[in-house]
Amino acid sequence: MLDLQGMARSAILNTREYIPGKPVEAVKRECGMDRIIKLDTNENPLGPSPLAVEAMIREIRENAHLYPESLCPELVAKLSARFNLPAGSFYMGNGADAVITMMGLTFLNPGDEVVFPELSFPAYDNIGAKMGAKRIRTPMRPDFTIDTEAMAKAVTPRTKLVFLCNPNNPTGLMTSKKEFETFMARIPETALIVSDEAYWEFADSGDYPDSLEYLKTHRNLIVLRSFSKVMGLAGLRIGYAMADPKLVRVMMKAREPFPVNRIAQAGALAALDDHEFIEKTKRLNREGLAYFYESFGAMGLTCYRSSANFVMVDVGRDADLVFGELLKKGIIVRPLKGQGVETGLRITVGLMEENRMLIQALKDILF
Ligand SMILES: Cc1ncc(COP(=O)(O)O)c(C=O)c1O
Missing domain, CATH: 3.40.640.10 (Type I PLP-dependent aspartate aminotransferase-like (Major domain))
Structure with missing residues (x-):
């Protein structure tokens, strides 16, 4: 038997493994779905420059x-x-x-x-x-x-x-x-x-x-x-x-x-020189954020004014449960329960169609 206690640095043994957001391939396999909407790791919804x-x-x-x-x-x-x-x-x-x-x-x-x-x-x-x-x-x-x-x-x-x-x-x-x-x-x-x-x-x-x-x-x-x-x-x-x-x-x-x-x-x-793409990305993000603020507001949910390409929203229910329900519908977001916000989700701004699907799915789950 390998004695890892004696072998690995103690700081590493005491470190919690970092669990990144789920890759889209893994969710497709687990859910058996073709189309996944990935709004959990703040990537660019338009793809690469x-x-x-x-x-x-x-x-x-x-x-x-x-x-x-x-x-x-x-x-x-x-x-x-x-x-x-x-x-x-x-x-x-x-x-x-x-x-x-x-x-x-x-x-x-x-x-x-x-x-x-x-x-x-x-x-x-x-x-x-x-x-x-x-x-x-x-x-x-x-x-x-x-x-x-x-x-x-x-x-x-x-x-x-x-x-x-x-x-x-x-x-x-x-x-x-x-x-x-x-x-x-x-x-x-x-x-x-x-x-x-x-x-x-x-x-x-x-x-x-x-x-x-x-x-x-x-x-x-x-x-x-x-x-x-x-x-x-x-x-x-x-x-x-x-x-x-x-x-x-x-x-x-x-x-x-x-x-x-x-x-x-x-x-x-x-x-760095793809100014058109950068501007398009920022515009899409502004529109998506405005849509989220309006939709969450209409649903009576508190969300926070974001200066980034994602938004934190309080869904008023256990974040892990809501995350699981969204996952069943092929939508991945980031629950913040593990970071101490029991009812918080972090949602990346996606394409407008993806944002609309997320809002509809949340309405179905919460109301
Ligand atoms: C605040 C912050 N810093 C750093 C990073 C890591 O960025 P990179 O993809 O360049 O490693 C991230 C990634 O999500 C982030 O949110």
């Missing part, structure tokens, strides 16, 4: 046999010009997920502290657990916004990483410019602030903070972004961080030799 698809096909044909360029120089040059930051400020990874993992590997010793809101992206808790760090979860405000004051108060000399998800997953709520400013001023330089902005393109309020401005003055800020959402490249796995070049250089030591594959690099490069 068409310009990215063309570029990726070309790249596969011509270069799939070659290792990729390790540092993604073309992509970094483009991002660097777009955001007016030195190339050394970019850390590219196999999805924003992998960048979070690298932050953990680079900065967390056992016993260090990681601070994050109790209702937020589960990867923060997960990386803290894997590294044997102490996870400090701060309470939400009653309206489900992030209590940045509570977060700042929770920071101690042992705190290494502070995760602020903006807009926050799973609430869709954003932290405003003014609040971000106050928060930044309160976090000492001994702790790194990670502004996770996987959904920033959807946050069209004038009150959304321009975190890149703060990179110039706050050397302990890391801004995290992804190609999975507005660009429609979740299956490719590509995301990045922007930070002080010194921080980037130290994270480079922790990474694998080829973290971003060639196809993803080619796709991301092309997607």
Whole structure:
């Protein structure tokens, strides 16, 4: 018998396995259905950027046999010009997920502290657990916004990483410019602030903070972004961080030799110029959110004003049960019971037809 207790790192043995949203193939098999409406992982309902698809096909044909360029120089040059930051400020990874993992590997010793809101992206808790760090979860405000004051108060000399998800997953709520400013001023330089902005393109309020401005003055800020959402490249796995070049250089030591594959690099490069697709995606999202607000309102359900491509709604019944009923109808959403919101669902904005089917199915289940 293998003695895993003695063999695996104790932090890993104590980590709860991360259960991602159900893949569409698995649900089709389980439900025996051909058509599944997948509204559980905040992917782009329009599919991938068409310009990215063309570029990726070309790249596969011509270069799939070659290792990729390790540092993604073309992509970094483009991002660097777009955001007016030195190339050394970019850390590219196999999805924003992998960048979070690298932050953990680079900065967390056992016993260090990681601070994050109790209702937020589960990867923060997960990386803290894997590294044997102490996870400090701060309470939400009653309206489900992030209590940045509570977060700042929770920071101690042992705190290494502070995760602020903006807009926050799973609430869709954003932290405003003014609040971000106050928060930044309160976090000492001994702790790194990670502004996770996987959904920033959807946050069209004038009150959304321009975190890149703060990179110039706050050397302990890391801004995290992804190609999975507005660009429609979740299956490719590509995301990045922007930070002080010194921080980037130290994270480079922790990474694998080829973290971003060639196809993803080619796709991301092309997607950045697919303005038509990006605008179409944002428009569809705005229309979908407006439809959800109106429909949930008419059903007497509370939902929260989202700055992202999903919405949190209180269905007033056990979220796991409602999730199960929707699944029987071939619709996948994310129940939030496991994250402490007993009657909450997180629903990705889909195509209008999908949104209508979701609302009809919910009406059938709830009324
Ligand atoms: C807040 C947040 N951060 C990071 C990620 C991970 O993004 P990626 O697909 O680039 O790994 C997600 C994915 O859903 C997310 O919701």
